[in-house]
Amino acid sequence: MADESVTAPVSNDQDTAVAAAEEMKLLGYAVQELPAHAVKDLIAQEVCVRCIFRLFSIHEGIYALLPPPILYSIIEKTKKVEDVSTKSTEDTENVNSLQSSQDSEMKSSICSVCVGVLQFHYHNENDNLVRKDHAEDFAMAVAESVKEKGHEIASFTLEVSLPTLITENEQMILSYIKENYASEVWFQEKFSSEHISVKDALKLSMTNPLEKLLGVKSGDSEFRIRLTFEHVDSTSAENKAGKNQGNKRIKSGISITGEDNGLVKCTNGTIQSGDVSDLKVVQPCHMTLVCSRSPIFIGGRYLKFSRNVSQTRWIIDDERKGEASVEELIGGNILPMCNGDGYKFHAAGREDIDVRMLGSGRPFLLEIQNACHVPSEASIKEMEMKINSMESNLVRVRHLKVLGNQGWSLMREGEAEKQKQYAALVWISRPIKDDDLETISSFKDLKVLQRTPVRVLHRRSPLDREKTIHWMKIEEIAGSCQYFLLHLCTQAGTYIKEFVHGDLGRTTPSIGSILGCRAEILQLDVTDVKMDTLTE
Known part of the structure; x- marks a missing residue:
């Protein structure tokens, strides 16, 4: 038994390693099929590697679990610059130097599409800049925050809210790719299918690590982990930048604003060739984490x-x-x-x-x-x-x-719909008679019309309500001729006090009108509530 307990985890680790190696192999194959010049172009536009893979519909989710240096090394190993072999040594060195410079800058910059979300770069609630290498590191930070809040959970639902800026930036990049590469064969093969959204990519990369760290499964749960990413409003940023730096012109004649801690893009929203060269995000989003239970x-x-x-x-x-x-x-x-x-x-x-x-x-x-x-x-x-x-x-x-x-x-x-029973201590303005007992007890399912009582008119609509008195009986009090206990069973919502004294004629009939005298209620108790649907 002892040997089994030791070897089982090793077997699981081996299975995990084999699965990871297989995913790495598939990722390598997928990257080999990517157009090198288009990938270089996107890197030059400061699109992060994860967004590049996502836009090219690479579904191997392992890329979210790998740090950027490994992702870049996969591209460098599998996608060589096509004309390196035909160039002179000097040209080759220039190309390699340029690519190295671009990669180095890219690794430290904020993605112009996902605004740092898939890079796991964000400002936390204390406005501190946080940089995580991959999904597992980010998931660990999220899991620690969840545990700090002290929730006991059996499962969870992960929710993500992203700024519209990400959608706008992505549309600009997609339009740029279409305009420049629509005539190439790979465009129809790789860009014709729908790619993974930033939100779905983040949720897919986070779910498994969170399940392991929290020790519970994800799904349709009453407990929700919500990640909200917010960014500087692009419109206000453009306006502010325009006032500070003025507008500049490009060959197409489109007006482009200067940048101010956010996105730089066309003021008229039109995508023209070369516009994305000015697409740059300086700061990542602010992220807040909220845990809530239904x-x-x-x-x-x-x-x-x-x-x-x-x-x-x-x-x-x-x-x-x-x-x-x-x-x-x-x-x-x-x-x-x-x-x-x-x-x-x-x-x-x-x-x-x-x-x-x-x-x-x-x-x-x-x-x-x-x-x-x-x-x-x-x-x-x-x-x-x-x-x-x-x-x-x-x-x-x-x-x-x-x-x-x-x-x-x-x-x-x-x-x-249910009935309620009451016991009321009642005073009447004359001595009670034997006939009164018989008269009261003879009523069965008495219909009573009640206008909204004077005492609640300040908070209730002035309406006429018909209620039912199912039965009544009088219990005499020894040594008293003008006091008695009134036991009655009524429809829910009946105003009992008003049924006794009549409320200046707003309730008819009433105990006072039935007995032909003044009647006042001195004490009232609800003695039973015939509502068994909830607890009995």
Whole structure:
């Protein structure tokens, strides 16, 4: 067993080496077929080797993993200048000197097409210039940044955002190649097919190294690594350069602006022969890395025992109303355990600040934004215990669990369609009679028309809403003739307080109109919420 554990990795290393050697061989063959003069021309225009391979539709991805010196050596070994053998020694030395000078300058310059993206040259968030040799070095820097942010990930999606400058520069180079080489045979063979975009080339070169460094696979994931590359706005750069240096003329009569830390190109956007000789990028892009996770939803039911706790934060003119809120008591305890950026609280309906939420509890969802930690079943139980053991005992939770996005839609469906049960302490302006008990309990599926209550007109549209009172019954209170407990089951969204006192005639019928007297509600509790789609 010990021997197997040692030899297996060696075999894997050998397989990797063989695969790499095969890709190098294929890359060499592909480079041999490239037109030497066109490659030299692109190098003279400061197009990086990776962009040259990309524009010629070379798909062997290994070139992104090789440092520039090796890439240039592949070109130098496989693509000799065609007329070197026929030139004199002096001419040969001049050609070699020129090519060496071009290669040396190219290795240190910023690519005029990808603006340093495929060279892995960029300014970081501290505006420091960073230069990496190949994709693995760049992937290591990205992976370290991801790990520093503390995310627990099971997979990832790599997203890349590039400036439009790259597309514009590439179109200029492609137009230049077409104008100068369209009549040659290789152009139809090598440039007729679609080439790899800068974005796709970067993602292809980064995916495998990132998978190895992060220890997870890439794919359609809730966790996203987004690389955003930004560059100086070319229009503003041109305008600024034009003011500082003025315009210069070329033989075609096209006006070309001077350069200022960015691209130099035609002011009228027209591509003419020789224009790309002035195509030059001085600075690479600025890159920012952002890790984000799709929101996770933790659902359950809450019970509220205080008549001075609102459902959500209630602050008017910088003054808090009530001693706390259900939202803060639950979210404030769960958020730190998920290590997220923030949260949103969603509930299936709401109760007033002075209404207790009893019975089985009201369904809710807590939406945690960009959570670093996705809680396990054990963590969920710990959250529930922490909330329920608070000394204040204002709020308790039940049936906490991690839910998918479907939890939100299920809760909203239930909010509109399910029933709720209430218990209200009611006072009436006359002594209660035996007939009152029978009258109230005789109503089944009573239709009630409710105009938007006066107390919520400042935040609700003035509408007429029809609601259903499914059943009611009165429970007498010993020793009291004008107080009783009203138990009722209603359609979700019914205004219970207004159903009792009538709201100046805005709710009809009401308990007051049915009994023919004044009626006031003194205390109200939600005793049960018949919504089982979420947690039970």
